[in-house]
Amino acid sequence: MTTTIEPDTTPAVSFDADPASYKHWKLDVQGEVAYLRLDIDEDGGIVPGYELKMNSYDLGVDIELYDATQRLRFEYPGVHAVVLTSAKDRNFCAGANIRMLAQSSHPWKVNFCKFTNETRNGIEDASAHSGQVYIAAVNGTAAGGGYEMALACEEILLIDDNSSAVSLPEVPLLGVLPGTGGLTRVVDKRRVRKDRADVFATKSEGARGKQAVEWKLVDEVIPKRNWDETVAERAATAAARSNRPSNDSGATGIALTPLQREETADGITYEHVKATFDRGQGLVEITVFGPEGDVPDTVDRVHELGADFWPLAMTRQLDDLILRLRANELELGTWVIRTEGDVEDALAFEKVIEDFSGSDWLVNEIRHYFKRTLKRLDVTSRSLIALIEPGSCFAGALLELALACDRQYMLDGLMEDNDEEGAPAQIVLSASNFGTFPMSNGLSRLGSRFWGGPDDDGAAMAKLRQETSRRIEAAEAAELGLVTEAFDDIDWEDDIRIMLEERASLSPDALTGMEANHRFVGPETMESRIFSRLTAWQNWIFVRPNASGPEGALRRYGTGRKAEFDRKRV
Amino acid sequence: MSIDYSEKIPNNVDLAGDRKLQRALESWQPNFLNWWKTMGPAVPTEDVYLRTAVAVGREGWAHFDHVAMEEYRWGVFLAERNTDRKIAFGEQKGQPVWQQVPGEYRADLQRLIVIQGDTEPASVEQQRRLGETAPSLYDLRNLFQVNVEEGRHLWAMVYLLHAFFGRGGRDEAEALLQRNSGDLDSPRILGAFNEETPDWLSFFMFTYFTDRDGKYQLGTLKESAFDPLSRTCEFMLKEESHHMFVGTTGVDRVVTRAAELTRQYDTEEIGPHGGIPLDVIQKYINFHYSVSLDLFGSEQSTNAANYFTAGLKGRWQEERRKDDHVLTENSAKIDLVRDGVLTQDEVPALLALNSDLRTEYIADCENGLKRWNRVLENAGLDRRLYLPHLGFNRGVGLFSEHHITPKGDVVGPDVWEAKKDCWLPTEADKTHVRSLMKPVYEPGKIASWIAPPTKGINDKPFEYEYVHFS
Numbered sequence A: 001m002t003t004t005i006e007p008d009t010t011p012a013v014s015f016d017a018d019p020a021s022y023k024h025w026k027l028d029v030q031g032e033v034a035y036l037r038l039d040i041d042e043d044g045g046i047v048p049g050y051e052l053k054m055n056s057y058d059l060g061v062d063i064e065l066y067d068a069t070q071r072l073r074f075e076y077p078g079v080h081a082v083v084l085t086s087a088k089d090r091n092f093c094a095g096a097n098i099r100m101l102a103q104s105s106h107p108w109k110v111n112f113c114k115f116t117n118e119t120r121n122g123i124e125d126a127s128a129h130s131g132q133v134y135i136a137a138v139n140g141t142a143a144g145g146g147y148e149m150a151l152a153c154e155e156i157l158l159i160d161d162n163s164s165a166v167s168l169p170e171v172p173l174l175g176v177l178p179g180t181g182g183l184t185r186v187v188d189k190r191r192v193r194k195d196r197a198d199v200f201a202t203k204s205e206g207a208r209g210k211q212a213v214e215w216k217l218v219d220e221v222i223p224k225r226n227w228d229e230t231v232a233e234r235a236a237t238a239a240a241r242s243n244r245p246s247n248d249s250g251a252t253g254i255a256l257t258p259l260q261r262e263e264t265a266d267g268i269t270y271e272h273v274k275a276t277f278d279r280g281q282g283l284v285e286i287t288v289f290g291p292e293g294d295v296p297d298t299v300d301r302v303h304e305l306g307a308d309f310w311p312l313a314m315t316r317q318l319d320d321l322i323l324r325l326r327a328n329e330l331e332l333g334t335w336v337i338r339t340e341g342d343v344e345d346a347l348a349f350e351k352v353i354e355d356f357s358g359s360d361w362l363v364n365e366i367r368h369y370f371k372r373t374l375k376r377l378d379v380t381s382r383s384l385i386a387l388i389e390p391g392s393c394f395a396g397a398l399l400e401l402a403l404a405c406d407r408q409y410m411l412d413g414l415m416e417d418n419d420e421e422g423a424p425a426q427i428v429l430s431a432s433n434f435g436t437f438p439m440s441n442g443l444s445r446l447g448s449r450f451w452g453g454p455d456d457d458g459a460a461m462a463k464l465r466q467e468t469s470r471r472i473e474a475a476e477a478a479e480l481g482l483v484t485e486a487f488d489d490i491d492w493e494d495d496i497r498i499m500l501e502e503r504a505s506l507s508p509d510a511l512t513g514m515e516a517n518h519r520f521v522g523p524e525t526m527e528s529r530i531f532s533r534l535t536a537w538q539n540w541i542f543v544r545p546n547a548s549g550p551e552g553a554l555r556r557y558g559t560g561r562k563a564e565f566d567r568k569r570v
Numbered sequence B: 001m002s003i004d005y006s007e008k009i010p011n012n013v014d015l016a017g018d019r020k021l022q023r024a025l026e027s028w029q030p031n032f033l034n035w036w037k038t039m040g041p042a043v044p045t046e047d048v049y050l051r052t053a054v055a056v057g058r059e060g061w062a063h064f065d066h067v068a069m070e071e072y073r074w075g076v077f078l079a080e081r082n083t084d085r086k087i088a089f090g091e092q093k094g095q096p097v098w099q100q101v102p103g104e105y106r107a108d109l110q111r112l113i114v115i116q117g118d119t120e121p122a123s124v125e126q127q128r129r130l131g132e133t134a135p136s137l138y139d140l141r142n143l144f145q146v147n148v149e150e151g152r153h154l155w156a157m158v159y160l161l162h163a164f165f166g167r168g169g170r171d172e173a174e175a176l177l178q179r180n181s182g183d184l185d186s187p188r189i190l191g192a193f194n195e196e197t198p199d200w201l202s203f204f205m206f207t208y209f210t211d212r213d214g215k216y217q218l219g220t221l222k223e224s225a226f227d228p229l230s231r232t233c234e235f236m237l238k239e240e241s242h243h244m245f246v247g248t249t250g251v252d253r254v255v256t257r258a259a260e261l262t263r264q265y266d267t268e269e270i271g272p273h274g275g276i277p278l279d280v281i282q283k284y285i286n287f288h289y290s291v292s293l294d295l296f297g298s299e300q301s302t303n304a305a306n307y308f309t310a311g312l313k314g315r316w317q318e319e320r321r322k323d324d325h326v327l328t329e330n331s332a333k334i335d336l337v338r339d340g341v342l343t344q345d346e347v348p349a350l351l352a353l354n355s356d357l358r359t360e361y362i363a364d365c366e367n368g369l370k371r372w373n374r375v376l377e378n379a380g381l382d383r384r385l386y387l388p389h390l391g392f393n394r395g396v397g398l399f400s401e402h403h404i405t406p407k408g409d410v411v412g413p414d415v416w417e418a419k420k421d422c423w424l425p426t427e428a429d430k431t432h433v434r435s436l437m438k439p440v441y442e443p444g445k446i447a448s449w450i451a452p453p454t455k456g457i458n459d460k461p462f463e464y465e466y467v468h469f470s
Ligand SMILES: [Fe+2]
Pocket: B120, B149, B150, B153, B214, B240
């Protein structure tokens, strides 16, 4: 009998991890190549109720994987290739643990899948933008999520031992989808013909040996006896293509020091990010604090500051906050996002990123990390509302936070009762808003906002480009379409309150669906398809009785009893 | 132009200290005055003996004086606040009432207020030309009194929109002036408010039957959990009772005169003698009563149920009802026609709230009939006036697909066609009534078709010069 975890008894998830205390991974750096070995501790599940047999994973395993990928990028500039492999004999990875899935609540499953997807996308991002190429050395059976992990790598090497296979057995065995990018990447990235993909994804034993190569499911099969050397060779070849600093350049990584945060029942406070919960209203007020002067004048200074460099520190804190809120605060359905700080300082820091991200590996990493964090916001199933008030610093990169929101409200003028003298709220566009931090659809947030269709001549964006680097006040921001409404102080409080209350009264499911539809316009990419199609279908299947009902495939798996399906196609 | 708020706009909502309201009214008020000049009473007057509400207390709300109508001080008044008031019904029964609009109900509350607010200026527009044919200065004054108060009711609804609904509320307040009765492009929301009031008998019938629907709608909003709406409606109801009075006594006086003429000439055919035959009065009752019933909407309404459950709109005298005020377990009977026979269905009480309100309204309508029939009785006449059957001449709801006679017989379309001229005003009837509509502006004089009132306004005699023309 399986039980379903009630959300309120689920322990709060922490995303903190440290290689010294990994339970499931071994990080082994050998010069330009790092080996990331999966070695799952069966008894190390993040929640009780299942054993992580056959190198199968749960959220805890993925939290460590995410940590490892981040550290490889920031702490190991000399690592040019990463070999993702298993420390277990004949078993690469069996994917997500089925008992874990069967016992999990729907929100837990959805959140788990979203996070694992983001980590896989992050791996591809490292290969594409960090010069840290991932190679899957599949030294045993890779089933389901195990094969999906390999699919996130640039190359898949499969051991040829006449038994190790790659497979996607979710459909035939579990009645669900390979939802961590599997179906999408097979056709989209590996370019497997669709009929073969269909055969492959319904054949529980999968494919091995020559057929796996012929069907492009893997790049190469390697006999057992040559395995280690060949993997090392392939890794060295990949490493040689990298644009990361060479090992003798003296480049040193920066330490991703443990995040400092203060948690109470009513919020989480970091140095640069603060979240205050309003459980009555079902919302969380998030404030991102801008930098306070002290702009580094050299790139060396950036390295010296390391994890304390404001853009990196703020991004790490925001990233952590997003993950925690998503996992632990399901009923805070609206995120109200503000910034506080000096516009000039924010722009000065941004200029450092702009000036050096092409030439300095660390600055480049910071840029891409902020990009990934913004993408997390894009796929967050919460209503995102930006409030742009006097004293805020929605400028350039920080303006992306507002643009990621579903709506933007800007105070026109100052609040009369506030006797503080000051400037009214302003926003500033910079080059950063025109493609430095693309969304998963490949467009900038401005590009998405003003999407003019495939035949767009770019005139609207060209016009906006002319507005960069100057302070735009509320009325003009509304005119330019950069904010939803510009309310003056007389209207502000009431209109914002009513809007937030009204939002909170709507169906959370309908909102999630609506927001996801509005946020992504225009072209699709593999990444956007994973979220818009694969996981959306997966989440539907998860709630269907054929998967999660008492007689459904997911719940019946491993009980010795056969699933009973409602045969109606829907 | 700045406004001296407390002087120009009498109020008890601290207008002088409320920047938000001031700003909203600053742009709205000129548009309102413009509307009044173009869509308000067409007869030019110098001043009119009017009642102005200057405070909510016993003395304050009935201040009489001769005033130029465009200088009428439309004010904003809410009944006194009861700080202990609790929600009386629905899911949130027993909780404190709301002083602000909960975002969850913004759209519904705004809709209710806009619909109510739309009817107020609509009736002014409908009655715009009536002053040209007033049967006496007393009646002309009453018409204008009703008009300025409907104007004030518009202000009351606009106040709510301005004070509680933010920018969206301001837009709706503006739109209340942009829709106009009978306008082809931008008509009033409810159909009944797009017909011109063509004559004074229609005016009296309108104030008796249609304004009474307004009274019942206000009564349900007075129960609202949104306290400012409740208090606004409570105060409006005081003024509304004067409109009922104009209707009741107006019909009463027409009946009185008809009875006099009938006896004098010993015939009901008093048309040639300058009166309105009782038969025609009955047809006007039939018409106005049936179209007013349509304003209650369909018998079964999920909207009404939702409003009730949410606490937005209660039942008539909700707090005097002896049930749980939640109604999830109760049932109610509604009238309908099935297989050609009048019958009743039992339905969930929540869904039958429109029918419930209509039932209360009908009982109230009966009172006027009793009064008018006493006039006939005292005159020694046998004829009696009556309310037609609920299903007669209906355009909305379960009866709208059937033909039912005033007596309550279900008939086919052929019978209906053959008999409807006996039940509803014909062109000839209307032409006759219109032919009687000649203005009588001399103090103390009155038209042939109506009896003078038994007393004047505010202890002034009937002969008093209630209106000065310019
Ligand atoms: Fe009214």
